[in-house]
Amino acid sequence: MKLHHPSLVIEIQKAGFINKGAQLMLLSVVSEIRELYPDATIIMETTDINGEQPFEEVVKIGAMPKAHLVVKGIDLSWLFNVIPGRILRRFGLVLERDIDLLIDAAGFAYTSQWGNEPTKQLRDKIRRCRSNGTRIVLLPQAFGPFDTAEIKRHMADVLMSSDLIFARDKVSRASLYNLLPNQENVWLAPDFTNLMKGIIPSYFNPDVHQVCIVPNTRMIDKTSESAGTYIEFMKYIIEHLLRINSKPFILIHESNDLMLANQIINSGLDVAIVNEDDPLVIKGIIGCSKLLIGSRFHSLVSGLSQGIPTIGTGWSHKYQELFEDYKWSEGLISLSIDKRELVALINKISDPIYAKELSSNLRNVASIERRKSKDMWSTVHSLISTIGHNSNFPDFK
Numbered sequence: 001m002k003l004h005h006p007s008l009v010i011e012i013q014k015a016g017f018i019n020k021g022a023q024l025m026l027l028s029v030v031s032e033i034r035e036l037y038p039d040a041t042i043i044m045e046t047t048d049i050n051g052e053q054p055f056e057e058v059v060k061i062g063a064m065p066k067a068h069l070v071v072k073g074i075d076l077s078w079l080f081n082v083i084p085g086r087i088l089r090r091f092g093l094v095l096e097r098d099i100d101l102l103i104d105a106a107g108f109a110y111t112s113q114w115g116n117e118p119t120k121q122l123r124d125k126i127r128r129c130r131s132n133g134t135r136i137v138l139l140p141q142a143f144g145p146f147d148t149a150e151i152k153r154h155m156a157d158v159l160m161s162s163d164l165i166f167a168r169d170k171v172s173r174a175s176l177y178n179l180l181p182n183q184e185n186v187w188l189a190p191d192f193t194n195l196m197k198g199i200i201p202s203y204f205n206p207d208v209h210q211v212c213i214v215p216n217t218r219m220i221d222k223t224s225e226s227a228g229t230y231i232e233f234m235k236y237i238i239e240h241l242l243r244i245n246s247k248p249f250i251l252i253h254e255s256n257d258l259m260l261a262n263q264i265i266n267s268g269l270d271v272a273i274v275n276e277d278d279p280l281v282i283k284g285i286i287g288c289s290k291l292l293i294g295s296r297f298h299s300l301v302s303g304l305s306q307g308i309p310t311i312g313t314g315w316s317h318k319y320q321e322l323f324e325d326y327k328w329s330e331g332l333i334s335l336s337i338d339k340r341e342l343v344a345l346i347n348k349i350s351d352p353i354y355a356k357e358l359s360s361n362l363r364n365v366a367s368i369e370r371r372k373s374k375d376m377w378s379t380v381h382s383l384i385s386t387i388g389h390n391s392n393f394p395d396f397k
Contacts, residue, residue, distance in 0.1 A: 008040040008387065011066060011099045013125075014106035016052030020253050021298030024193045024279040025105045029139070030061050031196070032377055037384070043094045067093040097132045100387050104138045108297075108318060110155060112147035113222065119146075123154040126161045135387060136162040137380055140189045140373075142318040143167055144175025152179055159183050163383055166376055169321030189376035190325060190369045193298060194305040198284030201276070206288045209249040209272065211241050212303075214286075214294030215260050216253070222315040225335050227263075233313075233335050234264045237293055238271055240343055246350060249274055251285060253296040291349060297322070304328070305370070307363035309349040326365045328358070 010033060015026035033040055042063040046055040055065060067080035067088060080088065080095055088095065102125075109118045126136055138158075146152045156179045159165065166189040167173035176186050215234055220227045241248040250261045252275040265271050276282050283302040286292055292303035292310045297318060303310040304326045312319055312332050323332040331349075333342065349355055 008037055008101070008384070009043065009094060009099050010037075010040055010101045010103060011043045011045075011096075012063070012103050012105060013045065014104050014109060017054065017057045018052055018255065019107075020279040020282055021193075021296065021301075022052075022105075022107055024196060024283065024298055024302075025107060025139070027061070027279065028193050028196050029103060029105055030063070034062070036381060041094065043099070064092050064094055067095050096128065099129060099132065099134045101135050101137065101384060102126070102129050104136075104141075106138075106141050108142040108316065110158070111142070111144050111316075112151055113145075113316060116148060116151045116154065119151050119154040119158070123157045123161075126158055130161055135383060136164075137383065138162055138165040139380075140166040140168040140192055140376060141172070142169060142316065142321075143172040144178075144317075146175060146179065155179055159186070164380065169318060169325070171317045171321055187376070187379065190372050191298070191301050191322075192373045192376060193283075193301055194366065194370050195373050196280065196283065198282075198287045198302065198306070199278070199280045200284040200288055201281050204274070204285055204288070206290075208247060209274070209285075210247040210289060211249070211291045211293065212286055212289040212299075212308075213238060213248050213250045213271075214253050214292070214296045214299040215250065215257050215264060216295035216313075216315075217256050217260050218315050219295050219313060219335075220260075223335075229335055231260070231263055235267065235269065236339065237342070237346070238264070238269055240346060242269070242271075244347070244350065246291070251282065251299070252276070253282060253294075253299045257296075290355070293346075304362055305366045307359040307366060309355045309358045309362070311345065311349065325369065326362055328362065 012026060012029055015022045015029065017023050030042060033042060043066045044053055044058045044063045045068045046058050046065045047053045058065060080093065104122065110122060129136060146155055159176060159180050162185060164185055164187065165176065166187045167176060168191055170188065173186060173188050176183065213234065219225065219230045238248050249272045252258050252261060252273065258275060261273050274285065276285065286299060286302045286308060287306040289308060292299065292308045294300055294303065295313045300310055300312045300322060310331050312323060313335060314320065314332065319332055323329050349358060
């Protein structure tokens with residue numbers, strides 16, 4: 001059901017176009033907003049062509065640029081406040097003070113693993129938005145750990161100032177509760193890209209490309225393992241798949257992984273690399289694969305949520321929690337796994353009978369997870385229904 005709310009101005013932040021998981025989250029948010037609030041104005045901060053949110057890409061999805069200016073790390077956006085509204089409208093610019101709802105879709109940014117600065121920036125922005133009466137929603141994402149007094153203080157401020165915060169897993173929720181126990185605005189909900197349907201490209205032949213391999217440079221720079229360890233690990237997997245004629249191929253889930261993919265196959269492995277720019281096509285390719293072995297979080301979500309037998313490696317708690325949510329903890333492995341165990345696991349999920357049973361189990365869980373995502377959006381829509389004009393909002397809590 002479409003809801004008429006022509007004055008609604010929504011900013012989406014922390015979801016960009018370089019990381020395909022982030023782009024998939026962005027498309028999911030835009031789709032949900034357009035479905036229910038077709039008259040709403042969506043805005044985003046824009047960057048140059050090499051940034052996370054290039055102007056050209058922002059306008060392609062029907063969003064408008066936010067009046068935003070940062071010079072040498074200093075936010076000078078306040079300068080736009082002195083420009084007459086008619087001139088701002090002529091150039092399609094929207095002021096921060098006009099935002100009714102701020103939606104944060106960071107995925108995994110607020111943690112000591114990325115340092116204090118992202119959490120501090122979020123705290124500062126929420127303070128500014130709150131002074132304008134803007135409502136705040138943090139969509140399902142991973143949080144924590146929070147290791148320093150500074151980041152704990154910043155995140156506690158975020159907790160107290162936000163309307164809704166959705167933790168993507170129990171460990172993330174516990175990290176938030178450790179700061180402020182039993183906050184009523186903290187909810188548990190899965191990754192919401194499970195609602196998006198993939199697109200299978202006409203050029204893709206699933207008979208030729210059957211086992212999807214998704215590498216991740218973060219397995220090198222966010223773990224204690226060396227580049228050589230991860231590359232040899234992925235090589236070993238591909239070599240075994242070739243030995244059993246399982247027809248593996250490498251799928252690039254983020255442009256930064258292309259060099260890594262070439263390093264993996266440069267010893268003469270006869271394996272194709274599929275480098276696709278559209279995240280919905282990437283999801284579609286994963287969805288028609290027989291097996292998925294990957295290290296990118298959203299590639300694993302795409303596999304598990306479509307019932308694809310999946311083996312994963314990861315560098316943070318979000319991976320373990322994801323596989324536990326899908327009742328398939330055995331599928332998450334360490335780089336230090338014994339090679340005999342690794343081969344046995346690959347052979348196990350390659351067996352057609354076992355793969356069919358596993359796929360059925362995953363699809364059953366996926367149905368439940370999609371229901372949870374729909375419930376999450378219902379909660380967000382309940383908040384939106386309380387929004388009048390972007391001043392003098394009723395108290396949601």
